[in-house]
Amino acid sequence: MAEGKQIQNNEAAVTRRDVVQVGTAAAVAGLIAASAAAAQTPAATPSGQQMAQNASNSAATPQGAGTATPRGQNNIRTGEQQPFYDYSPLPKRPKLKWPNGARVAVFIVPNVEHWDVHDDKGQMDVRNLPRNDYGLRVAVWRLMEAFTERRIPTTIALNASVCRFYPELIEAFKARGDELMGHGITNSERLNLVSPEQGGAIVRQAVDMIRAASGQRVRGWLGPGLAENDGTLDALKAAGVEYVCDWGPADDQPFPMKNGLHVMPYWVDINDLGLIDRQGTPASVFASYIVDAFDTLYREGGDQARVLPIALHPFLTGAPHRAPHLIKALDYIRGHEHVWFARGGEILDAYKAATRT
Numbered sequence: 001m002a003e004g005k006q007i008q009n010n011e012a013a014v015t016r017r018d019v020v021q022v023g024t025a026a027a028v029a030g031l032i033a034a035s036a037a038a039a040q041t042p043a044a045t046p047s048g049q050q051m052a053q054n055a056s057n058s059a060a061t062p063q064g065a066g067t068a069t070p071r072g073q074n075n076i077r078t079g080e081q082q083p084f085y086d087y088s089p090l091p092k093r094p095k096l097k098w099p100n101g102a103r104v105a106v107f108i109v110p111n112v113e114h115w116d117v118h119d120d121k122g123q124m125d126v127r128n129l130p131r132n133d134y135g136l137r138v139a140v141w142r143l144m145e146a147f148t149e150r151r152i153p154t155t156i157a158l159n160a161s162v163c164r165f166y167p168e169l170i171e172a173f174k175a176r177g178d179e180l181m182g183h184g185i186t187n188s189e190r191l192n193l194v195s196p197e198q199g200g201a202i203v204r205q206a207v208d209m210i211r212a213a214s215g216q217r218v219r220g221w222l223g224p225g226l227a228e229n230d231g232t233l234d235a236l237k238a239a240g241v242e243y244v245c246d247w248g249p250a251d252d253q254p255f256p257m258k259n260g261l262h263v264m265p266y267w268v269d270i271n272d273l274g275l276i277d278r279q280g281t282p283a284s285v286f287a288s289y290i291v292d293a294f295d296t297l298y299r300e301g302g303d304q305a306r307v308l309p310i311a312l313h314p315f316l317t318g319a320p321h322r323a324p325h326l327i328k329a330l331d332y333i334r335g336h337e338h339v340w341f342a343r344g345g346e347i348l349d350a351y352k353a354a355t356r357t
Helices: 014-024 025-040 050-057 129-149 167-177 196-214 232-238 271-280 284-302 325-336 344-355
Strands: 104-112 155-158 177-180 306-312 340-341
Touching: 050 325, 104 284, 104 344, 129 167, 129 325, 167 196, 177 196, 177 344, 196 232, 271 284, 271 306, 284 306, 284 325
Parallel strands: 104 155, 104 306, 104 340, 155 177
Antiparallel strands: none
């Protein structure tokens, strides 16, 4: 069970927060299907094993491609080619080099999020909401102080409603020179759970809100829960976004998409939400994962430059018993030459300059 995560066994089993905490569209579909079945037949409440099976079955339905999955004789799946970007085996790529001979670009992404107090059913998740508020009231300031002392820039994955409700944070990010990346309007709504039209409106409004509050171009995007629907990528392109992190787990380097966007590396592995909150990984172990990943990429980066993305949620890693472990990992990285702490837009610009033919 994730640290501090309380599972309520009642007829209103699935809330927006549950949806995002689960982490995959397949698991979400399984939870929703299981909850609907439980509501209709109270005597047959599904077990955790049954819910997992439902989620597994739901995974057979592809999302985001916009076309039916190819099927051959006997209605057997024949495979679907990745529709959004080409396959690019690393050994066959031209050598990528970062500015000043850096081997690794360290891409730190604090997720600064707003959760609505009431979910779609009018219920409150009092167990979890104050934890996120701690991140906004205390922990994010602790992390920013540590980053400022070390002159480390970050790229903030920002729910646009933060601009409305916590303007002091926006001013602090601007003063530090952090890049603000779109992250939906609130974290209570994922793009794969709304229509493409609604999703496009969310993208446009989020980008406009952040731009108006900060005066910055919104160059990057990370969907809440890394979720998209049909049309999201084109909506991002139309809104002037240049790179997207939702597909970032696919590579250690940026790469182009077919619609003109670029993918920026963003891992679900070196991510405190997945490791600490969902798996209960100690902060010391999380920090050791950062160090191990850096050592690997630093060694490989002498031949092919890499990106080390570090995804953070202030209410987790900014807690007083966890922040020291993150700081130790960052100080270890800072002790090496040929390291570049960079914002997402800077990494994209360097990638384009290095690959321009």
